[in-house]
Amino acid sequence: MSWLLLPGTHIGDLALTEKVYADMKDIAAGTATAEERLAIVADWVREDISVMAKNAASMRSRLGLKEEVLAQKERAKGTWGTREVAFAREWGGHRFSDEEVEKLLAGETIDFQATSQQGKTYDVFGKLGEGTYKGKKFVGFQKLGFGRRDASGAVLPPKEWCKHVFTQAEIQKLTAGESIEAGDFVSGKTGNNFSCKVSWDSKTQKIVPDFGTSGDEPPMSWCGVKFTDAQRKDLAHGKTIEGKGFLSKKTGKKFDAKLTWKEEKGAKKLVPSFG
Structure with missing residues (x-):
């Protein structure tokens, strides 16, 4: 359909095409200069741009096409x-407020919540700086790290991890370098619940899970079922408890079992029985 753009243009005139070839021969022969002949061609190009813009409008009308306006x-x-400087006012789906723009221009670091391409939200902080994209330098927001920060600028633990939303008390413990234990974590791969202890590594800015157990401390859940405080207490005292609705990782089917927390091969673990 590109031929619809040519009516009335110089580029669509075969006679002018022949003239351009003749001009090229004159330039090669030294009877004309490139500057004088190219000046004429430049005028043709400017005229053609105007004509082709009008032809494009007619073509869209003829074909029932809508003009696409790039945002x-x-x-x-x-x-x-x-x-x-001028820089993109949006980053990660977040539009910088007037106050944030002023802070960025002043060289300050700002915090905000961004959105990934998968639609997940996350906390990020950074400042205005120079970056490089496809070999070209630009001024824009430069990410310094993920997560929230306290008044001193230290990165805080995330609000949640593996679907478990940390309480304020848990965040305070994690920030202080302590471990916490929970039984409602959810695996992103299998969708199954699991229990473990977690701690906060401030250097890598990551939650670190610990699946080990020590002493007479039974896990908070097993095979997708969370134990009550009373059940964990009974297990810790060597009693056998009955549970229902456990989920097999191999078959995906639910089952019932009796559980005992005891030592086998030098380590404490849950031992099921089905009798």
Whole structure:
């Protein structure tokens, strides 16, 4: 359909095409200069752009097509240091507020909640700086790290991990370097519940799980079923408890069993019986 753009243009005139070839021969022979002949061609190009724009409108009308208008990305402008800059006002689905723009231009670090391409939200912090994209330098928001920060700038543990939402008390313990234990974590791969202890590594800014057990401390859940405090107490005292609705990791089927917390091969573990 591109031929619909050519009516009335110089580029669509075969006679002018022949003239261009003749001009090229004159330039090669030294009877004309490239500058004088290219000046004429430049005028043709400018005229053709105007004509083709009108032809494009007629073509869309003829074919029933709508003109696609490319959305311009919003940019924030201001003085950054000694430079006048313009940068993308949105990052990770978050639009910088006027206050955030002022802080970025002032060289401050800001925190906000962004959204991944999968639709998941996450906390991030960073500042205005120079970056490189496809070999070209630009000024824009530069991520410094993930997570929330306290007043001193230290990164805090996340609000949740594996679907478990930490309480304020748990976050305080994690921040203080202590471990916490929970039985309602959910595996992102299998969707099954699991229990473990977790701690916060402030250097790597990650939650670190610990699946080991020590002493007479039974797990908080087993095969997708969370134990009550009374059940864990009975297990710790060597009693056998009965449970229903356990989920087999191999077959995906539910089953009932009696459980005892006892030592086998030098380690404490849950031992099921089905009799």
